Amino acid sequence: MPAAPSLRTTSLHPVHCALGARMVDFGGWDMPVQYSGIIEEHNAVRKAVGLFDVSHMGEIEIKGPEAAKLTEYVTTNNVSKLKIGQAHYSGLLYDTGGFVDDILVHKVADNDYFLCVNAGNQEKDFEHIRSMNRFDAEVNFVSDQYSQIAIQGPKAMATLQKLTPVDLSSIKYYWFADGPVDGTPARIAHTGYTGEDGFEIYIPPSETHRMWNLLMEAGSEFGVKPCGLGARNTLRLEAKMALYGHEIDASISPLEADLGWIVKLDKGDFVGREVLAKQKENGVTRKLVGFEMRGRGIGRDGYEVYLDGAPAGWVTSGGPAPTLGKNIGLCYLPTAHAIPGQSIQIMIRNQPVDAVTVETPFYKRAK
Amino acid sequence: MYPENFRYTKEHEWVLADGDSATIGITNHAQEELGDIVYVDLPKVGTRLEQSKSLGSVESVKAVSEVYSPVSGEVTEANGLLADSPEKLNEDPHGNAWLVKVKLSAPDEVKSLMTASEYQTYVGAEK
Numbered sequence: 237m238p239a240a241p242s243l244r245t246t247s248l249h250p251v252h253c254a255l256g257a258r259m260v261d262f263g264g265w266d267m268p269v270q271y272s273g274i275i276e277e278h279n280a281v282r283k284a285v286g287l288f289d290v291s292h293m294g295e296i297e298i299k300g301p302e303a304a305k306l307t308e309y310v311t312t313n314n315v316s317k318l319k320i321g322q323a324h325y326s327g328l329l330y331d332t333g334g335f336v337d338d339i340l341v342h343k344v345a346d347n348d349y350f351l352c353v354n355a356g357n358q359e360k361d362f363e364h365i366r367s368m369n370r371f372d373a374e375v376n377f378v379s380d381q382y383s384q385i386a387i388q389g390p391k392a393m394a395t396l397q398k399l400t401p402v403d404l405s406s407i408k409y410y411w412f413a414d415g416p417v418d419g420t421p422a423r424i425a426h427t428g429y430t431g432e433d434g435f436e437i438y439i440p441p442s443e444t445h446r447m448w449n450l451l452m453e454a455g456s457e458f459g460v461k462p463c464g465l466g467a468r469n470t471l472r473l474e475a476k477m478a479l480y481g482h483e484i485d486a487s488i489s490p491l492e493a494d495l496g497w498i499v500k501l502d503k504g505d506f507v508g509r510e511v512l513a514k515q516k517e518n519g520v521t522r523k524l525v526g527f528e529m530r531g532r533g534i535g536r537d538g539y540e541v542y543l544d545g546a547p548a549g550w551v552t553s554g555g556p557a558p559t560l561g562k563n564i565g566l567c568y569l570p571t572a573h574a575i576p577g578q579s580i581q582i583m584i585r586n587q588p589v590d591a592v593t594v595e596t597p598f599y600k601r602a603k
Numbered sequence: 604m605y606p607e608n609f610r611y612t613k614e615h616e617w618v619l620a621d622g623d624s625a626t627i628g629i630t631n632h633a634q635e636e637l638g639d640i641v642y643v644d645l646p647k648v649g650t651r652l653e654q655s656k657s658l659g660s661v662e663s664v665k666a667v668s669e670v671y672s673p674v675s676g677e678v679t680e681a682n683g684l685l686a687d688s689p690e691k692l693n694e695d696p697h698g699n700a701w702l703v704k705v706k707l708s709a710p711d712e713v714k715s716l717m718t719a720s721e722y723q724t725y726v727g728a729e730k
Binding site: 258269270273274275276466469470532533534536555556558563585 | 638639641642644660662663664665667686
């Protein structure tokens with residue numbers, strides 16, 4: 237089934253169609269939302285291993301003598317703390333303190349940083365970083381050079397290890413190594429967006445189809461499943477990982493989004509610092525908090541949240557948590573109430589339904 | 604696949620009429636399109652339904668879908684099975700996982716709906 241002409245496709249698009257995946261428009265990309273079923277795919281990742289085509293994600297390089305300075309200036313986390321071969325989650329902010337995007341920064345060398353950014357934001361991110369470049373550094377848009385496959389689940393390492401001489405057990409969580417996967421040069425990162433152990437590999441688009449088949453074969457003894465964006469969403473929600481356009485966007489700061497841990501105010505000047513410093517001093521007025529439904533129903537994105545009978549916030553993401561057997565979600569509430577144990581109501585089809593705020597993440601894997 | 608004695612709507616509901624009473628459900632095509640069904644919201648007994656107006660909703664992991672009543676009438680029973688086991692709707696949409704039973708207020712409405720073969724053609728063309 238060819239994609240609508242306005243939609244972009246990854247190099248694995250024919251594979252998804254051949255597998256009978258249900259395709260959706262995801263930020264301008266024709267992507268698989270599910271293959272066998274969201275719950276089955278979700279469970280495969282929690283219990284064994286799943287493969288995700290995440291080739292739509294963007295890649296940006298920052299290189300040159302002052303690459304570290306530029307990366308430090310445009311992101312919120314502490315770039316100078318990164319060792320070569322290490323990665324971290326970070327924020328790319330406007331000077332208003334709102335998010336341009338949330339990203340992964342990989343330190344390839346002292347003068348070489350590799351950014352993984354959201355598909356729908358990649359051009360915007362590139363322009364933003366370039367506009368902030370008053371350093372001796374170059375910013376390269378390299379999305380076309382990479383496809384990305386995420387291998388996630390307790391059997392991810394055993395699956396990928398069959399195809400690479402790189403000792404995966406020596407790559408710590410949120411570190412990466414460059415090395416061959418079945419002879420193809422790859423960047424192998426011990427990262428993921430599922431709350432489960434796993435790897436994300438960056439490979440040349442021409443090799444993706446071959447690599448996908450090899451991984452499916454390598455994982456077959458564990459019951460590997462191809463997984464779509466539907467399972468990716470339920471998995472990341474259980475692990476309380478933010479999704480751009482939901483928990484975070486241009487109007488929301490990392491302190492509001494409960495992402496204070498990626499904001500390093502003492503690292504020196506960076507874009508958005510001034511506003512964040514004020515927010516830190518004065519406190520934010522609203523904050524992200526998790527909830528569980530108590531009444532029957534599912535609080536979903538955009539639904540209003542009521543506190544003591546009055547509208548007080550909104551749901552950013554919500555749905556069933558297959559691992560927990562509950563209906564969960566994230567919402568913004570006035571800071572004083574954005575703590576566990578608050579009784580709230582979610583307005584579902586004009587009916588208030590009881591829910592309660594809870595500790596997050598909802599799911600944490602046993603280490 | 605689609606029972607001959609049912610009638611069907613363009614929104615993928617079915618109705619099985621017997622005199623002035625009827626059973627309403629969603630079609631196999633509908634459950635396939637929705638994927639894993641995790642919640643079903645049904646009207647209470649005594650609710651008056653109007654043809655083509657919302658009857659309730661069915662939620663999959665990803666999304667909420669309205670269910671439209673194929674006929675007008677009063678709800679006499681809502682399927683209690685679906686409160687605890689919404690996934691039955693994926694397994695047996697034309698059988699045990701019916702949604703509501705109604706007392707028809709305009710039994711002739713049923714005749715305006717698609718027959719099994721018309722519906723089969725309709726969903727075939729939609730793909």
